[in-house]
Amino acid sequence: MKIFSLITLCVITSAHKITQLKVPLYADPRRAAELSCHFEMDDQKLHSVKWYRDTQEIFRYNPSQKPPIRLYNASGITVQSGDCQTDSCLVRVMPPPLATRAAYTCEVSTEGPKFQIARQTKHMTVVAMPEKDPVIIGARKLVRPGEQLHLNCTSDYSLPPSDINWYIDNELQKPGVWERTELSAPELGGLRASWRILRIVVPPTASGALSVRCEAILLVEPPVIRDVTAIVTIHSRTQLSKYVSNTDSNGDTEKLKIKILIRWTYIVNVKNIIFLVDLGAHLTGNIRPFHYSPHC
Ligand SMILES: *[C@@H]1O[C@H](CO)[C@@H](O)[C@H](O)[C@H]1NC(C)=O
């Protein structure tokens, strides 16, 4: 028994084999991806090294032929170059501008009459991550009850394009018929930006603030999420009445605004308002000399 297992071991170690297969998990559609296959022949003679993308042959190295290296463009991909050493072959492929996952196989075979084959496969997914957070256009800082807001959230370019979700106070907003995610034209590598419109009618009795969040989600495994939040303050009548209750009804709006501003500033930062008042006094004190005519 011991002798048999020893023989089996010898057979396995003496066989040629692929020692390392390097295929990137993700490939950027704007750059060529480098794939390499390292092998050990032991005392066997190399017949050929082939690379396949799924079932299509994209590369062949046959040292006894002229030219020894041949490249084949599979559907959608361009094989830029191929190069072999005694123990490895490397190919550079430009991935298709599509969010696809493909199997890349390296196959190393020995000379006849046996033509023994060693094979290994790894998968590569074409994807381009967004580099920036999405942007919200149209989010005014201050709105009145009953007013309408027309928000546009645009994601950065990516492959596949991002899907867009809107949340108001953390509640997911289902898109209306005319408010689905729209896509831009493709850029280099098939990257696209996406946007979605959100219409909000501020309820007449609303007060406080709305937290509007836009989420751009890239459906890869695991999903990649980028988001941005806009805070919209509701300028409600009830809020205003707190400050205008003891002023006469036809007091001008300018005064009201100033009062609100001062009151607010005062609450938030007492030091500042004291400074402002002091500065005001100081300025009035100093203004007079400028009115003197140099001739007098
Ligand atoms: C593969 O496609 C590229 C670009 O279209 C072209 O330049 C090249 O000659 C093609 N190679 C082969 C082997 O067909």
Ligand SMILES: *[C@@H]1O[C@H](CO)[C@@H](O)[C@H](O)[C@H]1NC(C)=O
């Ligand atoms: C939303 O914003 C994007 C980017 O600025 C723009 O291309 C798109 O036309 C806008 N959509 C609408 C409906 O305004």
